[in-house]
Amino acid sequence: MTPLVEIHGLKKRYAPKNGAGEGNLAVKGISLSIQKGEIFSLLGPNGAGKTTTISIMSGLIAPTEGDVIIGGHSITKNAVAVKKLIGVVPQEIALYPELSARTNLEFFGRLQGLGGAALAKRCDEVLEFIGLRDRQRERIDTFSGGMKRRVNIGVGLLHKPTLVFMDEPTVGVDPQSRRSILDAVKALNQQGMTVLYTTHYMEEAEELSDRVGIMDHGELIALGKQIELIQQTGVKDAIILKLPSEHIEAAQTLLRALPVISNVEVDSDHSDKLHLLSDRGRQALPHVIRALDEANMIPTAIQISEPNLESVFLHLTGRALRD
């Protein structure tokens, strides 16, 4: 099946700030594809090149090298055709604060080519979707941050795009609004919309994504389904047990003998804690509990730590995602 999006060797070097030197190479030749109907997340810290990539894909800036093909159209050769297929939700609130929510929608809708009854109908539908139909006539500058975010998303959905770019749409919003936005992304995807979602929040990428691309310093350092990426790292699940200090040594010996456990170490900071490593932590846990019970050793606390995208990023870069 032909992918909806194909990115080939994409590079972007910005002009040098002082006119001297080569300028910052923000995107260093990334290539990837996105299938129709999937939610694809670009995960990476601030400055990784995610927004630059989306800006090129949206036709806002020209690539230095490479190309993006969306729906069979090249962004460098036929940007207008590409822009008919995409909806863009920028990171900042790109609205006119002195105008009402509906007037904002109507203006951008007209630039999308909508008009008349079709525009009015779509505005109604979008306002319903973002939950602001009853406040559509109020000025944007009277809205809360979360409400502005919702209108910001709504503008990108007016023309029912095949592909929607969401560039860090939850930055600076309260937990309730974040939940609402994430649910909206899922709902859009269920309606058949393909979503390219950029974030530096690992939890969002994990919750939403069919596939993830991890970017750092302008490079795509990992690409695939979450489970595949985690397996690639070789990072094991960790079971952390808290036991009375007098049982630690015996428990260590006992648990090392279990075949489901690959390693047991005493926590370097807390002498009453044991770190057990396993390929499958949740399945190993009953074996661990049973063995301790038979030896009359009752753990006072149990915690399972499974590798996640944060672990993948740490494994690949040696840094935490939020460093």
Added chain:
Amino acid sequence: MDIRKVFQIILHNIRLWFADPTALFFTLIAPFVLTVIISLAFSNLGGSAAPVQNIPTLIVNQDQGSAFGNFGAQMEAIFLDPPEGLAELISVEALTDVDEARQRVRKGEARAAIIIPPDFSARLNAASPTFGQQKVEIELYRDANSTISPQIVGAIVRQFLNSFTNANIAVSAAAAQNPLLVARAAEIGQAVANAEPLIRLNVTEGRQAQRTTFNALQIFAPNMSVFFLAFAMAIGVVQIMVEKENGTLGRMLATPTTRSTILAGMFGATYINGVIQLTLLIVATSLFGVLLGTEVAVWGTDIPSLALLVLVVTAAFIGLGTIIAGLSKDRVQAQVLSNAILIVLGILGGAFFGSGDGSPPLGAVSYLSPNYWGANAFTQLAGGTFPATHFVVLLSMFVVLFSVGLLLFSRRVEI
């Protein structure tokens, strides 16, 4: 380029303009108030004198008289020594040279000239066999740039002629007591009674007039209007940079709308805002001039030329705003730079101390300022001359400044 979308962007920007009361205040109300204050400060427009009085009027009596008398002399005498009521309204000076009279009207030194032809009395000879067959023309040569005063003079002349015509001729004929006419008294009386009004008032205008003096409102209304127009245009162009910073420009660019369409819409909106601002200021200051009873129309009476000047002056200033924005690194620098440059250009152009004769207020250095060319163009037009040189200079400024500015500006905002 999608013209429909260009208009949508223009309408959207005008809507934004009207949604911001502060912008409206600074682009419309503040310029008008300052224009009025400065004009009042530099003139006696606010005095308590009657709005229209002592209208400077010239009379040239070329009438050579006839056997029945000299009707031209009678008319001249009435104007030179007007009855009570008229005496305060007009101030009449007698001249002998028609060309000199016309010249003085054209220069704005008099509002109108009444020119009595050489055969005025001869054609009014009721005893002549050709009496009534030829009309007699009195010419009222009026200042094309004045509205009220020439009309007042014309009304006085018409009133005089209406009462003068048939009755006066009959009286004159009788008064002549010429024995030769006694036998023809009935015939003459019948001819006079049947005659249609014989005297026609022919009003001509000094259209090519070159005024050399102007009132304060004619100087300061254009100066202040152009001064504020310059700021409005600079703010309009800088607003495009603000839209880039706010992300709305990027959002527009992400729609299937070409960059040229978006730029045309945004610059078009700024241009139309400028035209609206200047037009409203022209209307407001003109009405203010009428309220104060100014002798001449503040912006002149040549409406098509005035409209043309509004378009070209606004264009010149959008060019200036574009090049300032193009030279600026960012919005803040553009705002600082435009404030500094526009104040200097305003001073050079005479925004605060326009010269009473419309000449460059600071000599040759004023020629560097588009403010001078813009404001002086309006003043020249108000004086009755279409400022062709100014027009060409302003148009050239627009072409050069806008072209270079757009090139620089497009690089700055990556559009």
